[in-house]
Amino acid sequence: MSIRALAFDVFGTVVDWRSSVTAELKRFGARHGVERDWPAFADAWRAGYSPAMDRVRRGELPWTRIDDLHRGRLVELLADAGITVDDAEIDDLNRAWHRLDPWPDAVAGLTRLKERFVITTLSNGNVSLLTNMAKRAGLPWDCVLSAEIFRHYKPDPETYLGCAEILDVAPSELMMVAAHPSDLRAARDAGLRTGFVFRPAEHGPDRTLRRPAADEFDVLAEDFSDLADRLAAREDFAP
Amino acid sequence: MSIRALAFDVFGTVVDWRSSVTAELKRFGARHGVERDWPAFADAWRAGYSPAMDRVRRGELPWTRIDDLHRGRLVELLADAGITVDDAEIDDLNRAWHRLDPWPDAVAGLTRLKERFVITTLSNGNVSLLTNMAKRAGLPWDCVLSAEIFRHYKPDPETYLGCAEILDVAPSELMMVAAHPSDLRAARDAGLRTGFVFRPAEHGPDRTLRRPAADEFDVLAEDFSDLADRLAAREDFAP
Known part of the structure; x- marks a missing residue:
């Protein structure tokens, strides 16, 4: 036993994760002068996680680490929200999940x-x-x-x-x-x-x-x- | 840079490793009432490590972890030294490398x-x-x-x-x-x-x-x- x-x-x-990512998104928004519903953005980001892993689990995607799955979803969400930033900014924001x-x-x-x-x-x-x-x-x-x-x-x-x-x-x-x-x-x-x-x-x-x-x-x-x-x-x- | x-x-x-394994071997010897050249035993144990890994590296053995490579060599060395103990004692001594x-x-x-x-x-x-x-x-x-x-x-x-x-x-x-x-x-x-x-x-x-x-x-x-x-x-x- x-x-x-x-x-x-x-x-x-x-x-x-939700409070931490929301706080990072708020700082990101302030830096770029954009306002959005950041808690909803965090939820939508997190909601992309399970379907993306399922694609890996079903073999539709080769092994892909979460950092890359998170980044793919983030790029979509930024586009949907009409926010344009450079790649280094996206990388930094994506690393919110490390913090x-x-x-x-x-x-x-x-x-x-x-x-x-x-x-x-x-x-x-x-x-x-x-x-x-x-x-x-x-x-x-x-x-x-x-x-x-x-x-x-x-x-x-x-x-x-x-x-x-x-x-x-x-x-x-x-x-x-x-x-x-x-x-x-x-x-x-x-x-x-x-x-x-x-x-x-x-x-x-x-x-x-x-x-x-x-x-x-x-x-x-x-x-x-x-x-x-x-x-x-x-x-x-x-x- | x-x-x-x-x-x-x-x-x-x-x-x-050498002082630690030698000390473990001395305690093992005292427990079983056997005396040997324990520093030399430790050296011989360690000397088995590289050839065993090379067999894995050359594909002669499937992937085998060090615990198991160490144990294989230990069993040989105990036999060479005329020491007989049970499997649980061998397992414990083998875990000297964890300590x-x-x-x-x-x-x-x-x-x-x-x-x-x-x-x-x-x-x-x-x-x-x-x-x-x-x-x-x-x-x-x-x-x-x-x-x-x-x-x-x-x-x-x-x-x-x-x-x-x-x-x-x-x-x-x-x-x-x-x-x-x-x-x-x-x-x-x-x-x-x-x-x-x-x-x-x-x-x-x-x-x-x-x-x-x-x-x-x-x-x-x-x-x-x-x-x-x-x-x-x-x-x-x-x-």
């Missing part, structure tokens, strides 16, 4: 969890994105694993099983931690343990998120501090 | 270098080995990259170029740091910058190592603190 490592989803689970701020509990919670478990990212974000983000935000990962390493995007089982294999633990010794039930269901189907963390503000104040059923995942936590408490209380999970 | 990231060889460059102690300057030097550059491993050690080692020794990597990720052992160019690509930097923006000229020559041939760190004690007191020529590599340093000083003094290298 013991758990040796925790693999974290990142966008939405560790970092607040996301963590949820307030994330660094302290990860630091506690790291005392007991190996903690890694398991994100669809590419390695350089995750590395730059961790460096800026002070996220204390033991290592940085990504869909990019496995050449498969979550929720493909190769990501969860590849993560266990490269950490040299059994799938049942690895807990996927995420704020998204679909990610956790796929991890569970691959034999991993699952920890749900509730991030009700992920999609902003106008979208209400509900908690999953209490018994669907191995642990249900309010934030990373609560996750550390709950894991510490489960002696059967001790590494 | 700027450098954005430093990739570190690990065995011998960051950690003192190597850093050179005294390593943690403080890396901590300084991390302020200015992205710092990563680029080792033939597998990801779990490097992750466990970093966790135990407090090595503050920004990310953990390994031959295992590129499915090529150094000095294959795929490792150096793969490291630059996954960090999203040009080869010339990445400096390989190693105590071994052969590693640095291969990195240079792939277009990377090179930093030599002198580790005269790597092979113990009876083997004298010489410094390479002063102009062969971009930087020649006595240890990681000296490397941080020398890189800070090179304004042309500033990220």
Whole structure:
């Protein structure tokens, strides 16, 4: 029953992408003297992410990292919004996804969890994105694993099983931690343990998120501090 | 000319494998009541490493991680030495390579270098080995990259170029740091910058190592603190 490592989803689970990207877009707009509905722009940018990954997952696109998928969508959205800037400006704005701020509990919670478990990212974000983000935000990962390493995007089982294999633990010794039930269901189907963390503000104040059923995942936590408490209380999970 | 990231060889460059493995072997011997020439055993164990990787590099073996190459050699050496122990004991002893102690300057030097550059491993050690080692020794990597990720052992160019690509930097923006000229020559041939760190004690007191020529590599340093000083003094290298 013991758990040796925790693999974290990142966008939405560790970092607040919507507030961070909206703030970057507002600064971008101010610099260029344009006003738009920036929270809606951020949502539209993020909404392009899943369909683009699905094209890679279905083999319609060769392996393409998130930085490039994000950039493709950004170019479309800027065109739709009638905003023209040069390539270097687009590159810089695209790297907003490298500069996301963590949820307030994330660094302290990860630091506690790291005392007991190996903690890694398991994100669809590419390695350089995750590395730059961790460096800026002070996220204390033991290592940085990504869909990019496995050449498969979550929720493909190769990501969860590849993560266990490269950490040299059994799938049942690895807990996927995420704020998204679909990610956790796929991890569970691959034999991993699952920890749900509730991030009700992920999609902003106008979208209400509900908690999953209490018994669907191995642990249900309010934030990373609560996750550390709950894991510490489960002696059967001790590494 | 700027450098954005430093990739570190690990065995011998960051950690003192010979003293650490010898100490583990001595404890193993004491536990089992056997006495052998443990420094020579450690040298023989390490000497099996390059030929085994070469078999993988030539395609005679499928991809095999260092943990398994180390274990194969250990089983041979124990048999040669007439030592019989059970599989769990062999596994534990084999993980001595996860528990190597850093050179005294390593943690403080890396901590300084991390302020200015992205710092990563680029080792033939597998990801779990490097992750466990970093966790135990407090090595503050920004990310953990390994031959295992590129499915090529150094000095294959795929490792150096793969490291630059996954960090999203040009080869010339990445400096390989190693105590071994052969590693640095291969990195240079792939277009990377090179930093030599002198580790005269790597092979113990009876083997004298010489410094390479002063102009062969971009930087020649006595240890990681000296490397941080020398890189800070090179304004042309500033990220």
